[in-house]
Amino acid sequence: MDNGQFLIYLLIMSGSTYLIRAIPFAAMRKKIQNTFIKSFLYYIPYTVLAAMTFPAALYATGSMASATVGLLVAVVFAILEKDLTIVAIAACVSVYLSELLFSFTGII
Amino acid sequence: MKIKNSFLRGLKSGVPIGLGYLSVSFSFGIMAVSMGFHWWQAVIISMVTVTSAGQLAGIGIMVNPGQYIEMLISQLTVNVRYSFMAISLSQKTDSKFKGIYRWLLGFFITDEIFAVASNEESVSRSFFTGLSLIPWLGWTMGTLTGALLGNILPDELMSALCIAIYGMFVAIIAPKAKKSLSLLIVVVIALAMSCIFYYAPVLKEISSGISISVCAILAALIGAIFFPVKEDADNG
Numbered sequence: 001m002d003n004g005q006f007l008i009y010l011l012i013m014s015g016s017t018y019l020i021r022a023i024p025f026a027a028m029r030k031k032i033q034n035t036f037i038k039s040f041l042y043y044i045p046y047t048v049l050a051a052m053t054f055p056a057a058l059y060a061t062g063s064m065a066s067a068t069v070g071l072l073v074a075v076v077f078a079i080l081e082k083d084l085t086i087v088a089i090a091a092c093v094s095v096y097l098s099e100l101l102f103s104f105t106g107i108i
Numbered sequence: 109m110k111i112k113n114s115f116l117r118g119l120k121s122g123v124p125i126g127l128g129y130l131s132v133s134f135s136f137g138i139m140a141v142s143m144g145f146h147w148w149q150a151v152i153i154s155m156v157t158v159t160s161a162g163q164l165a166g167i168g169i170m171v172n173p174g175q176y177i178e179m180l181i182s183q184l185t186v187n188v189r190y191s192f193m194a195i196s197l198s199q200k201t202d203s204k205f206k207g208i209y210r211w212l213l214g215f216f217i218t219d220e221i222f223a224v225a226s227n228e229e230s231v232s233r234s235f236f237t238g239l240s241l242i243p244w245l246g247w248t249m250g251t252l253t254g255a256l257l258g259n260i261l262p263d264e265l266m267s268a269l270c271i272a273i274y275g276m277f278v279a280i281i282a283p284k285a286k287k288s289l290s291l292l293i294v295v296v297i298a299l300a301m302s303c304i305f306y307y308a309p310v311l312k313e314i315s316s317g318i319s320i321s322v323c324a325i326l327a328a329l330i331g332a333i334f335f336p337v338k339e340d341a342d343n344g
Contacts, residue, residue, distance in 0.1 A: 002173075005173060006149060008176065009169070009179055010152065010153065012180055012183070013153070013162070013163075013166045013179060013183055014157045016180055016183040017157050017158075017159055017162055017183055017190070018156075018214075020183075020190050020191050021193075022214035022215065023194075024194040024198070025195075025198055025211075025217065026210040026211050028194075028195050028199070029198075032199060035336050035337070036332050036333075036336065038199075038337060039331060039332035039336045039337040040332040041195060041196040042196075042331075042337045043291070043294050043328035043331035043337075044192050044193065044196050044324060044325075044328045045196060045222060045226040045227075045280075046285070047297075047298040047325075047328045048189060048193070048222075048223065049219070049277040050281060050324075050327070051299070051301070051302040051319075051320045051323035051324050052277065052302075052320055053277045053278065053281075053299075054299045054303065055302065055303050055306050055307075056274075056306070057271065057274035060270040060271055060274060061267040061268070061270055061271055066267070070271040071271075071275075074271075074275040074278040074279065075278055077275075077279070078278045078279040078282035078283060079282050079283070079286055081283045082279070084124055084224065084227075084276050084279045084280065085120065085121070085123055087276065087279035088273070088275040088276045088279065089124075091275030091278075092127075092269060092272050093268070095268045095270075095271045096265070096268035099267060099268070100264065
């Protein structure tokens, strides 16, 4: 690809992505009082995460079975209120072990 | 001491995000090179953009010459969710986190970094800097290794690393949803809509960046209408 054209594309892509993050972040100086907006902003992080996690996570690993095991382990650890890192590692280990187990026993 | 501690705490919280990014950006690196980009182009894109869905849409447009307006429109639609996150995060920052720090650190608002930061009572500059560092490094290094080396890690290991990021998401949602029925309902609505967008004909053609924005915004609107959050409950 031609370097000049690459540079223009890069500027548009990174510039627009940066500004869409930074402008609202820098512009909001006051605490919002409106209950409706406050409620909306309270729910947003969780709805973003929920929409990103499911069903995409089911297809993130080698098989849907191992992904399901990983997600279930994560849910159990999370409900027990373990640290974020611990939950993530537990999910990884359970996916790794379940894939070994499944391939060993020939289930998948 | 306090600043150092919150920086270190941020670094630690960034580890699972970094691990998850490593595997996601690894596949971005492979994909970019297979589409004809140089390895360094892939790495620069990741370093200055740091957004999975946006970059994926971006390189798809870049392979055609002169589609600058298309590029702008695609980036704005795929990434509009960051604006909502930025506003939400602006309500949680401590009193020193303002001005130039917002302009500098605002660069690092990704879905995952935002989510972990939102989990804090109050977000300080040092915590947010620590939190951003490892994910950014992971995103860059993953792209670099993917672009240069392709598939070298054993499949089982890649596969296991890919679930890290989702495990972390679950760890953020579940404890809060356990304590609040209204949050649980709103989360289930988001999940259900996300499944519809994933599997339903026509809707499944929509890029994941856009469908995530739509599901998240609709579910949060439903929450705000039917279960407005009372005072003092906004820390979850």
